[in-house]
Amino acid sequence: MSSFKFTPENEVKFQEYVSRYPLIDSVMLPALWLVQEQEAWVSPEAMVYVADKLGKTPIQVYEVATFYTMFNLKPIGKHHIELCKTLSCMLCGSRDIKKYIKESIGIEPGQTSEDGLFHLSEVECLGACGGAPMFALDGVYHEKLTTQKVDELIKECKK
Amino acid sequence: MITKIVSKNFDIPNSHKLEVALANGRYSSIDKLFSMAPDDVTAEVTASGLRGKGGGGAACGPKWELMPKNDPRPAYLIVNGDESEPGTFKDRQIFEYDPHLLIEGIICTCYAINAHHAYIYIRGEYKFFSDRLNEAIKEAYQAGIIGDKIMNKYDFKLDITVHRGGGAYICGEKSALIESLEGKRGHPRLKPHGKECEWFFDNPATVNNVETIASVPNIVENGAAGYTKYGTAKSPGTMLFAISGPVKNPGVYEMAYGNKMIDFLNILGGGMIEGKKLKAIIPGGSSCPILTAQEVEQAVLDYESMWDIGSTLGTGGMIVIDEDTSMVDVAKNLIEFYHHESCGQCTPCREGTGWIDKILEKILCGDGSSEDLNTILDVCSTMNGKTICVFAPAVKDIIESIVKKFPHEFKTYFKN
Numbered sequence: 001m002s003s004f005k006f007t008p009e010n011e012v013k014f015q016e017y018v019s020r021y022p023l024i025d026s027v028m029l030p031a032l033w034l035v036q037e038q039e040a041w042v043s044p045e046a047m048v049y050v051a052d053k054l055g056k057t058p059i060q061v062y063e064v065a066t067f068y069t070m071f072n073l074k075p076i077g078k079h080h081i082e083l084c085k086t087l088s089c090m091l092c093g094s095r096d097i098k099k100y101i102k103e104s105i106g107i108e109p110g111q112t113s114e115d116g117l118f119h120l121s122e123v124e125c126l127g128a129c130g131g132a133p134m135f136a137l138d139g140v141y142h143e144k145l146t147t148q149k150v151d152e153l154i155k156e157c158k159k
Numbered sequence: 160m161i162t163k164i165v166s167k168n169f170d171i172p173n174s175h176k177l178e179v180a181l182a183n184g185r186y187s188s189i190d191k192l193f194s195m196a197p198d199d200v201t202a203e204v205t206a207s208g209l210r211g212k213g214g215g216g217a218a219c220g221p222k223w224e225l226m227p228k229n230d231p232r233p234a235y236l237i238v239n240g241d242e243s244e245p246g247t248f249k250d251r252q253i254f255e256y257d258p259h260l261l262i263e264g265i266i267c268t269c270y271a272i273n274a275h276h277a278y279i280y281i282r283g284e285y286k287f288f289s290d291r292l293n294e295a296i297k298e299a300y301q302a303g304i305i306g307d308k309i310m311n312k313y314d315f316k317l318d319i320t321v322h323r324g325g326g327a328y329i330c331g332e333k334s335a336l337i338e339s340l341e342g343k344r345g346h347p348r349l350k351p352h353g354k355e356c357e358w359f360f361d362n363p364a365t366v367n368n369v370e371t372i373a374s375v376p377n378i379v380e381n382g383a384a385g386y387t388k389y390g391t392a393k394s395p396g397t398m399l400f401a402i403s404g405p406v407k408n409p410g411v412y413e414m415a416y417g418n419k420m421i422d423f424l425n426i427l428g429g430g431m432i433e434g435k436k437l438k439a440i441i442p443g444g445s446s447c448p449i450l451t452a453q454e455v456e457q458a459v460l461d462y463e464s465m466w467d468i469g470s471t472l473g474t475g476g477m478i479v480i481d482e483d484t485s486m487v488d489v490a491k492n493l494i495e496f497y498h499h500e501s502c503g504q505c506t507p508c509r510e511g512t513g514w515i516d517k518i519l520e521k522i523l524c525g526d527g528s529s530e531d532l533n534t535i536l537d538v539c540s541t542m543n544g545k546t547i548c549v550f551a552p553a554v555k556d557i558i559e560s561i562v563k564k565f566p567h568e569f570k571t572y573f574k575n
Binding site for chain 1: 233242243244245246247248251282283284285286287318320322323324325326327328339340341342343344345359360362401402403404405409410411441445476478479480481484488489492493495496499500502
């Protein structure tokens with residue numbers, strides 16, 4: 001038996017998803033999202049749980065969870081910074097923002113700060129090219145970034 | 160220069176709220192819609208020449224005509240909102256500022272193709288936008304606009320479900336998108352020889368881009384002639400063009416097809432930021448062959464004109480590159496993107512993107528030679544037309560065009 005279980009609220013949401021598709025197979029991504037919202041990452045136990053709910057084998061869930069980059073396969077810092085590195089952002093200074101994050105929080109892409117507060121990921125185009133450079137902080141887009149703006153956002157997270 | 164059809168309500172405060180949307184003409188096409196036969200709606204869309212806005216530019220009406228008639232299986236509409244092409248950020252404007260226009264377009268399309276459930280596949284990163292869309296759908300259900308009946312009176316059951324992706328560029332490819340919607344990895348499917356509709360769990364389905372669907376209500380309301388009066392004969396209507404990079408006013412602007420690219424850059428884009436000079440533009444998302452500053456002067460923004468000068472219009476999302484930027488840097492940045500996003504199914508793509516990435520790394524480190532440029536072009540030729548989907552040919556298009564148009568820039572990195 002898996003040690004992971006949906007909260008009652010998420011179980012309701014899961015059942016709602018099941019009712020929206022012709023086959024339960026489609027609930028794979030919605031279920032993984034529910035897991036990640038609940039635990040901030042997708043653990044192997046949770047994958048076994050999802051497999052059981054969907055009538056799949058654990059490997060079928062694993063191959064999906066590892067294919068899509070947004071699922072965290074290990075626990076990450078409390079606040080997730082996803083810095084866009086693709087062309088428009090690069091042309092408008094994303095490298096300076098990366099450097100500034102390194103200077104101010106001391107982390108490089110793929111790292112979590114020592115206090116566990118921040119995790120930095122460098123990601124491909126987030127579809128905010130008109131607001132370059134940008135990052136998503138806990139999923140919320142912050143565009144036209146300056147070092148000052150980054151400072152303010154970091155301070156806000158530390159409160 | 161701006162012609163607003165899809166973006167008409169974007170500047171209205173709270174345009175995403177149902178009350179505001181209704182007061183500004185949303186759902187006004189529905190009465191006319193239900194006075195028409197479904198096939199007449201399709202015929203009108205075909206006559207309008209509406210083309211898919213997701214990059215390919217295929218005609219929309221003929222795509223709907225591929226749906227099988229009198230098929231006992233349920234039909235589905237799948238709206239492609241996976242917008243992940245670098246330089247493209249137009250569909251999010253519709254999600255953010257006019258989600259009810261999209262819902263209206265879905266009602267029109269579902270009626271035409273006799274689908275009673277529509278899925279909107281939205282990229283996972285667009286959390287804010289999918290939340291906003293879900294709010295709008297909830298409002299529409301509560302007001303009886305969709306659900307068991309349309310607008311509380313028309314006997315047509317319609318459900319709409321938003322499906323969030325998980326961060327995979329390839330899911331913008333329609334068959335990979337359906338695989339993903341079926342709960343699998345986003346691996347594009349082999350295509351049939353003849354033209355046919357898509358299949359969602361073996362049920363007939365149509366996949367259309369968000370902006371395409373959002374263009375439909377205007378065609379229903381004003382007829383094909385109301386659409387063809389804009390644009391060119393072969394590229395009728397309007398498109399949400401985007402511009403990004405070192406320009407004064409980056410953003411999304413709706414224009415009829417047929418405007419000059421240089422005017423778009425200088426007038427709506429505001430021109431280059433102070434002290435920068437134009438070097439090149441990647442015209443329609445990063446997968447289109449690059450245009451030099453000289454070619455930009457000639458470029459006209461419609462499908463045929465762009466093909467004539469050896470590129471494509473794509474999604475209409477232009478990335479502007481200035482004189483101070485190294486084209487090797489640009490190529491490296493883009494190949495990293497494609498290497499990361501290749502689904503890994505076909506060897507030429509999975510390995511080819513990796514090889515080019517490594518060769519460019521080597522050139523940037525100063526260890527390259529002219530031979531390496533030939534190797535890159537060689538790898539490009541092995542990627543073209545030899546894979547399941549058009550991802551690899553798109554990589555070839557952009558990388559080959561950069562190497563061929565700017566070889567001197569690569570050579571400055573060579574030590575020998």
